[in-house]
Amino acid sequence: MGFFTVGIVQTALEVGLIYSLIALSLFVSFSILDICDLSTDGCYTLGCAVGAVMTVSGHPIAGIFAAMLAGVCSGFVTAILQTVFGVPSILAGIIVNTGLYTINLAVMGFSSNVSIFGTDTVFSLWSGLSDSSVWSSWSDFFLLLLIVAVVVILLNFFLKTRLGLSIRATGDSRPMVRASSINPNLMVIIGLCLSNALTGLAGSLIAQYNKMSDINLGTGMVTIALASLIIGETLFGRGRMLVRIAGVVAGAVLYRFIMAIALRLNVPTEAFKLVSALIVAVAIAAPEARRLIVFESRKIRTRKERMAKARQSREKEGMR
Amino acid sequence: MLEIDSICKTFHPGTVNEKRALVDLSLHLADGDFATIVGSNGAGKSTLFNAIAGSFLTDSGTIILDGQDITFLPEHKRSRVIGRLFQDPLMGTAPHMTIEENLSIAYLRASDPQKKSLGRRIAQSFTTISKKDEELFREKLSLLDMGLEDRMSTQVGLLSGGQRQALTLLMATIVTPKLLLLDEHTAALDPATAAKVLELTKKIVEEKHITCLMVTHNMTQALEMGNRTLMMDSGRIVLDVSGVERSQMTVQDLLEKFAQRAGEKLDNDRILLSSEKQGAGA
Numbered sequence: 001m002g003f004f005t006v007g008i009v010q011t012a013l014e015v016g017l018i019y020s021l022i023a024l025s026l027f028v029s030f031s032i033l034d035i036c037d038l039s040t041d042g043c044y045t046l047g048c049a050v051g052a053v054m055t056v057s058g059h060p061i062a063g064i065f066a067a068m069l070a071g072v073c074s075g076f077v078t079a080i081l082q083t084v085f086g087v088p089s090i091l092a093g094i095i096v097n098t099g100l101y102t103i104n105l106a107v108m109g110f111s112s113n114v115s116i117f118g119t120d121t122v123f124s125l126w127s128g129l130s131d132s133s134v135w136s137s138w139s140d141f142f143l144l145l146l147i148v149a150v151v152v153i154l155l156n157f158f159l160k161t162r163l164g165l166s167i168r169a170t171g172d173s174r175p176m177v178r179a180s181s182i183n184p185n186l187m188v189i190i191g192l193c194l195s196n197a198l199t200g201l202a203g204s205l206i207a208q209y210n211k212m213s214d215i216n217l218g219t220g221m222v223t224i225a226l227a228s229l230i231i232g233e234t235l236f237g238r239g240r241m242l243v244r245i246a247g248v249v250a251g252a253v254l255y256r257f258i259m260a261i262a263l264r265l266n267v268p269t270e271a272f273k274l275v276s277a278l279i280v281a282v283a284i285a286a287p288e289a290r291r292l293i294v295f296e297s298r299k300i301r302t303r304k305e306r307m308a309k310a311r312q313s314r315e316k317e318g319m320r
Numbered sequence: 321m322l323e324i325d326s327i328c329k330t331f332h333p334g335t336v337n338e339k340r341a342l343v344d345l346s347l348h349l350a351d352g353d354f355a356t357i358v359g360s361n362g363a364g365k366s367t368l369f370n371a372i373a374g375s376f377l378t379d380s381g382t383i384i385l386d387g388q389d390i391t392f393l394p395e396h397k398r399s400r401v402i403g404r405l406f407q408d409p410l411m412g413t414a415p416h417m418t419i420e421e422n423l424s425i426a427y428l429r430a431s432d433p434q435k436k437s438l439g440r441r442i443a444q445s446f447t448t449i450s451k452k453d454e455e456l457f458r459e460k461l462s463l464l465d466m467g468l469e470d471r472m473s474t475q476v477g478l479l480s481g482g483q484r485q486a487l488t489l490l491m492a493t494i495v496t497p498k499l500l501l502l503d504e505h506t507a508a509l510d511p512a513t514a515a516k517v518l519e520l521t522k523k524i525v526e527e528k529h530i531t532c533l534m535v536t537h538n539m540t541q542a543l544e545m546g547n548r549t550l551m552m553d554s555g556r557i558v559l560d561v562s563g564v565e566r567s568q569m570t571v572q573d574l575l576e577k578f579a580q581r582a583g584e585k586l587d588n589d590r591i592l593l594s595s596e597k598q599g600a601g602a
Contacts, residue, residue, distance in 0.1 A: 162428060163445035165417070169425050172414035176422075179412060179492070181400040181429045 003264060010141060012260045016253030017144040018209060021151060021202035022221060023228035023252040024245065028195040030229065031244075032159070033188060034171040035082070038093030038222055042100030043074045043196050045218035047203020049107040052114040052213035054204075060122045064204045071200025072193045074100060079192040083185035104215055113214040114207075121208035140209070147205070148249055151198065156242045158194075167191045220273055227280040228252035234283055255279065321531040322349040322499055327371055327381030329555075341367040342378070343555040349499075354525060354532040354546030358539065358578065364555040365535045369501045372533075374398040386498050400429050403492030403530075405485070405505035412488030415477030419468060419487065422476055423457045424449045426491035460490055464520065482513030486520060493524050500525065502534040518545070539571045539578070549574070553581045 022044060029037040047067035054063030074096060081092035108114045127139035135142075158164045169177050170187040177184045207213045232251025236243055262275050329342040341364050349355060359365050371378050374395035383391045390398050405412060413422050431444065454472070461469035464486045468479075476484060485505060492500060502521065506514035522545065525532050536542050542549050549566055551559035551574075559577060561569060 157448075158446075160448045161446045162424070162448070165421050165425055166428070166445075168417060168421075169414045172416050173411070175406070175411045176414050176425070178396045179399045179404055180425050181396055182425070183394075183396045 004260065008260050008264070010138070012256040013253060014141050014144055014209070015206075016256035017141075017148050017249070018202050018205050019224060019228060019256065020148055020249040020252035021198050021205070022225040023232065023248045024151065024155065025195045025198035025202070026222070026225045026229045027232075027245065027248045028155075028191055028198070030226070031233065032168055032171050033191045033195075035089045035188065035192070036093065037075075037078060037192060037195065038090055039074060039078050039096040039100065039196070040093075040199055040222040040225060041218040041220070042097040042104065043071055043199040043218075044203045044206075044221045045104045045213075045215065046070050046074055046100055046107065047200030048207040048213045048217050049104045049114065049203075049215075050200070051204025051207040052116055053107055053109075055116050055121055055208055056114060056119055058119050060120055060125065060208060063208070064122065064201065067200040067204030067207075068197040069200070071196040071198070071203075074200070075192040075194070075196030076189065078196070079189040083188050101215070108213060108215070112216075113212060116208065116211040116213075121211065122205075123208055144205070147201075151201075152242075152245050152249060156245055159241055163190070220276065223273075223276055223280055224255065225252075227276060227283055228255045230280065230283040231255055234286060321351045321353065321386055322347070322372075323382075323384040324348070324372070325382045325384075327378040327383065329367060329371060329376070329378050341555050342371060345381075345556060347550075347557060349531055349533070349548075352529050352531055353548055354534070355548035355550055356542040356546050357533060357535045357550045357552060358537065358542045358574070359535075359552035360578075360581070363552040365552050366503060367555070368552070369404070369503050369533070369535070372398075372499070373402055373404050373501060401498040402501060403497035403499070404501040405488055405492055405503060407504040407507050409481040409485040409488065409508060412491065413476045413484055416475060418473045418475055419461070419479075420449065420454065420457055420472040422487065423460075423491060423494065424453060426494050427453060427457075429495040460494060464490060480513075482509050482517060485509060485513075485517050489517065489520060489524065493528060493530065496528045497530060500530045500532040502532065504535050504537065507537065539574050543569060543571060543574060551577065551581070 022040060026037070026040065029035050047070060050067040050070045051063045054060070054066050059066075078092050078096045081087040081095065082089045087095070105112070123140050123143060126143045127136060129135075129139075159168060166177065166180075166182045167187045167190060169180070169182070170184045170191070174184050177187065203218070206217070228251045229248055230251070231254055232248035233244070235251065235254075236247025239247075258279055259272070259275065262272070267275060324345065324347040326344045326346050327342055328340075328344055331337070331339045331341055345364075345368065347368075357365050357368075370376060372383060374390070374393060374397075377392065381391075382389060385398075385401065414425070417425075431441075436444070458469045458472065461472070466483055466486060468483065468487065476487065479487065485508075489505070505521070506517050509517060518541070521534075524530070532546065534545060536545070543566065547566075548560070548562040549569075550557050558581060
């Protein structure tokens with residue numbers, strides 16, 4: 001490997017897989033429903049807090065489902081604010097995000113962090129299934145791969161069902177949805193509940209993965225997830241739904257690798273947020289920049305050719 | 321079929337922008353009636369359609385469709401029995417979804433929510449498009465005679481305006497609506513495509529015996545299509561001809577009536593302007 005150690009690759013893969021769930025959450029809200037849901041940071045921390053508290057009390061598996069349910073509740077509130085009460089979607093997300101800070105503290109018993117020790121996590125339960133040495137070092141990765149694979153397959157199936165199609169159409173053309181006797185508000189509510197359930201799932205997994213939960217864990221998460229999503233969508237474009245969904249997961253893993261490179265290049269940890277922001281900016285700007293470069297180079301080339309031709313004809317005249 | 325009784329709608333009431341868009345308007349359509357509507361811009365044609373479709377609630381009056389009072393029904397519930405086409409061919413379809421997916425969403429209206437339990441409805445919403453549906457869509461698409469039946473997995477955004485409008489027409493009528501609202505649905509198409517979409521409209525409406533309202537700015541169309549012609553002005557229906565009177569009416573007659581209406585407004589404007597000028601001069 002040289003540049004990368006196995007440890008760095010493994011961590012990038014594992015954390016990338018967890019983050020891919022948040023990227024998929026934004027895939028549902030941002031790409032499918034065309035809604036900018038900024039409650040991601042708070043919802044992720046909520047999932048983390050619920051997951052950690054449940055794990056500490058000895059219910060790691062139930063903790064995952066509880067965290068997803070908490071995510072559903074958070075998404076429901078965001079959705080109700082923007083559908084029934086007409087709050088602009090960005091504002092609704094920010095309001096919920098702000099409120100969640102207090103709720104997250106409350107979930108963790110008004111302490112800013114919770115540590116998991118002495119109790120099993122889903123990862124320790126899973127690694128206990130076998131004794132082989134490969135298994136013991138890679139079991140976390142296999143569990144996360146399994147979870148993400150199941151989510152990808154279920155999401156792909158769901159988006160093909162009548163309900164899934166209706167949700168996709170809601171993000172694509174609201175007049176068409178209303179004309180088809182579908183309540184667009186209901187579709188937004190279901191979509192955001194689903195999206196935030198995925199964020200909650202990611203939160204509960206990171207809590208059990210890191211064996212801790214912190215109130216500031218989610219800060220800037222929406223940027224990271226958006227970066228992953230856009231890397232995925234830029235690279236894997238607008239093909240079949242399954243390719244798009246898998247592309248988002250690949251984008252999240254790729255993002256972690258870019259961060260790992262930054263880490264290897266001794267970028268100080270304080271600069272990480274700036275690096276994230278730069279990656280997002282570059283990922284979003286890349287397609288347009290490429291078009292611009294192609295256009296400019298064609299312009300320069302055409303000009304050169306024209307000048308060469310003019311010179312030639314002038315030389316011919318000179319010879320006469 | 322459709323009974324509209326003295327509906328009123330005023331936009332921005334009590335402000336300088338107050339606009340009385342519908343004024344005590346009543347309209348009765350019999351089952352199978354096909355009425356064309358003409359009128360100048362701002363006469364209230366689209367507002368009337370919006371009121372019927374439920375884009376907003378009217379200030380007063382009642383709207384009854386096939387015996388059911390729909391005055392306070394939300395738009396998405398009315399659309400189960402009211403099909404609608406807009407002037408903009410991009411309005412009625414989802415561009416990033418395939419032809420098949422668009423049709424299957426339109427076909428959702430086939431299941432009557434009142435006849436099924438909540439559990440059955442939830443179970444149904446998790447089913448995918450069946451082979452049987454696919455066959456139905458293919459068959460219906462072939463009736464459009466545009467070759468769309470072989471492009472079922474093409475994104476609708478890649479189709480031409482005419483193809484999209486024909487698809488929208490199919491989507492609006494795949495489950496036979498009780499009322500079809502056509503809001504200048506061929507105005508944005510080239511003449512040949514417009515004629516084709518109009519022909520399709522005529523065919524589908526006649527075959528399925530759909531009660532229909534069509535806004536048009538084409539006076540020939542207004543007299544040739546359907547069995548009734550209405551003219552709107554300032555939120556009122558000012559002309560309603562059918563039967564012998566309509567068949568004897570020429571485009572010239574209709575244009576004259578139209579110009580007469582428009583002329584009255586023009587005169588009013590002229591009087592207003594000249595008096596303003598005098599005021600400024602003094």
